[in-house]
Amino acid sequence: MSITKEQTKTGTHPQFFILITVFFFWGFVAASNGIFIPFCKTHFNLNQFQSQLIDTAFYGAYYIGSLLLYIFSVASGIDILNKIGYKNGIILGLTISIIGALCMIPAVNAGSFGLILGAFFVVALGFSLQQTAAQPFAIALGSPESGAHRLNMAGGLNSFGTTIGPLVVSFLLFGNVAEGAGASADIKSINSLYLILAGVFGLVAIIFAVSKLPRVTTDEKFEKTTKATNSLLVMTALVGVVILLGLFTEISSLALISLTIIGVLVILFVSYTSAIKNSDGWGAIKFPQLILGMIGIFIYVGTEVTIQSNMGALLKLPEFGGLDESHISHFISLYWGSMMIGRWIGAISVFNLSKNSKIIATILVPLLAFAVILGVNMLRGTDVSDLYIYVLCIGVLIAVMFWGEEKPTKTLLAVSVLGVIAMLLGLFTTGKVAVFAFISGGLCCSVMWSCIFALSVVGLGKYTSQGSAFLIMMILGGALIPPFQGGLADVPAIGIHWSYIVPIVGFLYLAWFAIRVKGILKSQGMDFDKPMSGGH
Known part of the structure; x- marks a missing residue:
């Protein structure tokens, strides 16, 4: 990998602090789904x-975004992102x-x-391209020796976004709802949030467009x-067929999503x-650590997301507090804040x-991270x-x-073992003990990305970049495992x-x-x- 002369040789490029705003909003929007999901369930009678x-x-x-980028690169024989540059990709x-x-x-x-x-799909489609470009770009915006520090700083800001995102969305939907008051909200109140997001994204894009930033290139042949x-x-065709079956047949949704998950795992195993x-x-698929790691990322992301995405419905049960959205x-903020707690430890x-x-x-x-969660x-x-x-x-966790x-x-x-224990404790108890046991799944998941990723790409040599791309595609688990639990x-x-037996199975695989x-x-x-060099 080579960098043009604009690259600063010491310290960190000032525009790095603009770049990491995108890390914040990836977390902000993703974590906000934990509030928006139960709200939409009630609002649309789902x-x-x-x-x-x-x-x-x-x-x-x-x-889909990662796959399209990979397919276009394969078809053209050129690394598309390397061709247009990370700056333009963002x-x-x-x-x-x-x-x-x-x-x-x-x-x-x-x-x-x-x-x-x-609309959610299009927003995240942009996020997929941003994420593919922003992480190596963060390393390029300064001296190579401090690259890991910049990634950890960016990851910390991402986790801060996941912590405050649910709070902001809850405020926009419900305002300052007093304890014991019922939920009363107009879904149109969310419009202001997305107008603000569009404006902020536009501002950041303009700043990047007018800024002189280093161009990162690689000499490796695709x-x-x-x-x-x-x-x-x-694998993609399988998902498409299942979607069509769901639209035009009476096959149950649970059967279809189960078929999809099994199909993905079988395709990876056969490959x-x-x-x-x-x-x-x-x-890269010829390396056993990579293929098992792809399954690991698939299960890890699905486990991380499904714990909190189904939590709104759990908290509605009388034995878990009887809380409305x-x-x-x-x-929800504490769950995602738990991710921040673990990642801050990993960054030390x-x-x-x-x-x-x-x-x-x-x-x-x-403890400082926990104080931040309480403070916001x-x-x-x-x-x-x-x-x-x-x-x-x-x-x-400490x-x-x-x-x-x-x-x-x-x-x-x-x-992983701690995650199994926490989920079992939540499964066989009720009340605050169970709620905090399930929330502590966030503590367990917090450092898993960096562990799985590092173990999966080690020893891949010239296939490391390709293996990394395959691993990012396996974020697909976040799309399939939550509806399976639902x-x-x-x-x-x-x-x-x-239904929280699902994350137990996930943690068991990760331990294996x-x-x-x-x-x-x-x-x-x-x-x-x-x-480890830190959390993701």
């Missing part, structure tokens, strides 16, 4: 499965998101849930991988077994601290006294992080509470992946337990 289609549209766009992504944000306004005014889903491409197209027999044309924002290692200073920081930084909720006018007890969950010693496989195994929740014999990939990398003669 069942739980239908309400989760917001996540399907949003995270499905990440898959501007194009922002433009697409502006269109989606503006489309949300007529969709809301028309009162059409289908059009709202379409390798065509026909067999891997065909597998991705088959891997075929690559073992003959690796020609498979590219106007009173759940601080719980990028600083050159002494052993004792690192120990102190590992204890104090998550208090500014919203929310009584946060019922959240204080959550500090015990944070204490458990202990687990010490045990993990910043080693990817050890840390991933620890937080479909289970709609089954009277299961219900929303017992940590153990299995350790053995795979060891057999390849690699150091599989270098310290």
Whole structure:
């Protein structure tokens, strides 16, 4: 990778602080779905499965956007993003998101849930291009030595966006609703948010357009991988067929979404077994750590999203507080804030601290992050006294992080097992104990992305960039697993509470992946337990 002479050789380029605003809004909009989903369920009289289609549209766009970029690059034999430049890629992504944000306004005014889903899809389609370009661009905007620090700073701002997003959306929909008051809101009140988002996206795009920024290029030849491409197209065709079956047949939604998830996993497994027999044309998929990591990202993103996306329905149950959607924002904010807590811990290692200073920081930084969560909720006018007890969950995470010693496989195994325990505790209890147990899933998920990603691409050599692209496509799990849990929740014999067996299965796979990939990398003669550089 080469950078033009505009690249600053020390420190950080000033425009980096403009760039990281997009990281904030990815988190802001994604986390806001936790409020918007139960609101739309009530407003449009949807069942739980239908309400989760917001996540399907949003995270499905990440898959489609990444796939289209990959297919166009394969067809042309040129890395499209490298050709147009990361700066222009971000501007194009922002433009697409502006269109989606503006489309949300007529969709809301028309009162059409289908059009709202379409607007969400377009917004996230822009996000997928922004994310593909922004992360390597963040490394380029300054000295290479401080690149990891910039990514962690950007990730921290992303997590801050996930923390305050639910609060802002709740305020716009419901205002300052007093304790015990019912939900009363006009969906059109969300228009102001998307007008603001469109304006901010436009402003950032203009600033990027007029700024002199380094152009990042790579000399690596784009390798065509026909067999891997065909597998991705088959996977996409499967999703398309299932959508058509859902529209034109009476097959149950739960059966269709189950078929899709099974189909995706089978295609990945068959691709891997075929690559073992003959690796020609498979590219990165011939590496076992990559294919298992693709499944890992699929399950991790789906698990992370489904816990909070179905939480609004859970909190409506009398035994879980009997709260309507106007009173759940601080719980949704705490869930996403839990991600911020873990990622801030993961970012400590990028600083050159002494052993004792690192120990102190590992204890104090998550408590500071928790104080930030409480503070932004208090500014919203929310009584946060019922959240204080959550500090015990944070204490458990701190202990687990010490045990993990910043080693990817050890840390991933620890937080996965902790996730299983937390979900089981939530499944077999009710009330605040169960609510906080489920919310603590955010603590467990917080450092998983960096662990899975690092373990999946290590040893790929020239296929590292391709493997990274395949991993990002597997954000598709966020589009499929939440509606699958929603479909289970709609089954009277299961219900929303017992549907939380889904994240248990997810955490179990991730624990197995940590153990299995350790053995795979060891057999390849690699150091599989270098310290992590931070969370995603």
